[in-house]
Amino acid sequence: MNGKSENPSDGGRDGPVPKAVVSRLSLYLRELQHLVRDGHETTSSTQLGNVLGFTDAQVRKDLAYFGQFGYPGIGYRCEELIQAIKQILGTNQPWPVAMIGAGNLGRALLRYKGFVQQGFRIVAVFDNDPDKAGQEIEGRAVEPLERLAEVVREQGIRLxxxxxxxxxxxxxxxxxxxxxxxxxxxxxxxxxxxxxxxxTVGVDLAIELEQLAFAVVNRKKSS
Amino acid sequence: MNGKSENPSDGGRDGPVPKAVVSRLSLYLRELQHLVRDGHETTSSTQLGNVLGFTDAQVRKDLAYFGQFGYPGIGYRCEELIQAIKQILGTNQPWPVAMIGAGNLGRALLRYKGFVQQGFRIVAVFDNDPDKAGQEIEGRAVEPLERLAEVVREQGIRLxxxxxxxxxxxxxxxxxxxxxxxxxxxxxxxxxxxxxxxxTVGVDLAIELEQLAFAVVNRKKSS
Known part of the structure; x- marks a missing residue:
């Protein structure tokens, strides 16, 4: 009856924790980071859920996969929960990342502040275009693809x-x-x-536009 | 007890259909498009689910929000289901789209084939940099932001x-x-x-890297 991918028994490829739960962890993390930036020290499952459009029960259930994080009468301590989620995601350690492709998209991603903020540092850039190899982009020299294995080994790059x-x-x-x-x-x-x-994680940017189209069409219908 | 955002009664902001179901529609659509490209005329909830890591029950339940699409003894007719999902998402009609920002990211997105494939055509590009206004990028003249309202009206741009x-x-x-x-x-x-x-739909590219980090860390743990 229950065929949801959220069901812990469905045996997703990445282990027993459903992918949907892991993706919500990222959303909780981002919201907690906003709360800390705005000066909040504690929060609740209700507050966390409200901003993201989830119920408080959902928030508690998701976090319960990984442990007990709340305090009676206090709720969650933001900084503590941030550290806990980072440890779960594996982003409590910095990740050196290789960028392959120094075209417009690669250049845009090299400038993208969101990666560094979350612990991902692009330490090497590769391109098979001989005109680009040797160029410097955002302080990083573009390397030819032939040097890939060597640089990956030298810099301990995993992503x-x-x-x-x-x-x-x-x-x-x-x-x-x-x-x-x-x-x-x-x-x-x-x-x-x-x-x-x-x-592997594939980024399909058209999906986001489709979701936006659905929201727009259905908002119009109901207004 | 059940606080899942997948629960149809949770009253998401975009109406009664949960956001998670709508986002899975995009995944089903993409997979159906791959199947058609590979010469398949029909498919099943099991096949569709298998590729995406969902159960067949999940696929059937998601589609059941919108109608009855399968045929006994046949399964789903790919082209028919593609058209049905496009109608649900609102992408059975073309959407003219405005791009704001003609930097590296804007340029990369203007070249991104995935948008046009799904019915989104970027018809106008705007930038507040006077050096960029007047330039042509991928066949579109960059307009100053002052012309935004006029162009949006003229071209019927909604996204x-x-x-x-x-x-x-x-x-x-x-x-x-x-x-x-x-x-x-x-x-x-x-x-x-x-x-x-x-x-509005926000694209947080660091989330995808976080999900990848989690997958890598947990794969290593279990091996």
Whole structure:
């Protein structure tokens, strides 16, 4: 009867915790960071849920997968819960990241402040265009793809962002796997085949526009 | 007890259908489009679920929010289900979109093939940099922000993509609301205050890297 992906027994590929719960952890983390920035020291499941459009029960249930974080009569201590969620996500340690592709998207992502704020530092940039190799972008020298394995090893890089044109994506992904990368964030609008030892997250930007279209169409209907 | 955002009674802001269900519709749509491209005419909830990591019950339950789409002994007709989902999402009609910001991110998004494939055509580009206004990018002349209201009206634009630096985001969003935009896709890593009549979807690219970090850390733990 219950076939929700939120069901802890559904055996998602990343272990027993449902992906939807993990993705909500990121939302809780971001909201807690906003609260701290605005001077709040504590919060509640109701407050946290309200801003994000979830019920307080949902918030408590999600966090209960990982432990007991609230205090009776106090709620959650923001800084403490931030540290706990970062530890769960693995972002309590800095992650050196490789960027593959120094085109417009790669350049935009190199400037994107949100990555550094969350502990992701792009330490190396690669491009197969000989005109780009040697250029400096945002303080990082663009390296030829031939140096990938060497730099990944030297810098202990485990995550890579793929910002190359779709036709090149699989070939570059294979090189990244060969170089020993553990995880791949793919911006190319194609599905990439990877061995089971490498994690991948695909970013499909059109999905966000579709969700926006749905919201607009349904808002109009009900007004 | 059940505080899941997937619960149809939880009264999400966009009406009775939970946001999580709507976001899964996009995933089903994309997979169906892949199936058609690969020559498949029909599919099943099991096949559709398998590829995406959901149970067949989840797929059936999600689609049941919107109607009855399967045929006994056949399953789903791919093309028919694609058209049905597009109608639900509102993407069975083309959406003219305005891009605000002609920096690296704006340029990358103008080249992003995924938008056009799903019916979103960026018809106008705006930037407040006088050096950029008048330039042509991907066949579109960059307009000054002063022309926003006029162009939005002329071209019947209802959606806008905000690809401006964070400090400028709120001011530009206010101009878009003033110009009559119904929906805003925000890439700036800040929360934007909008009137209740305008829908917004924020894209936080660090969330995807966090999810990848979690997958990598937990894969390593279990191996």
């Amino acid at each position: 890579a962002i793929l910002a190359v044109p779709a036709p090149a994506a699989q070939e570059v992904a294979d090189m990244l796997v060969e170089a020993g990368i553990d995880g791949l964030l793919n911006f190319a609008p194609v599905t990439i085949a990877l061995p089971g030892t490498v994690s | 806008a993509i905000l690809a401006v630096p964070a400090p400028a985001a709120q001011e530009v969003a206010d101009m878009l609301v003033e110009a009559g935009i119904d929906g805003l896709l925000n890439f700036a890593p800040v929360t934007i205050a909008l009137p209740g009549t305008v829908s």
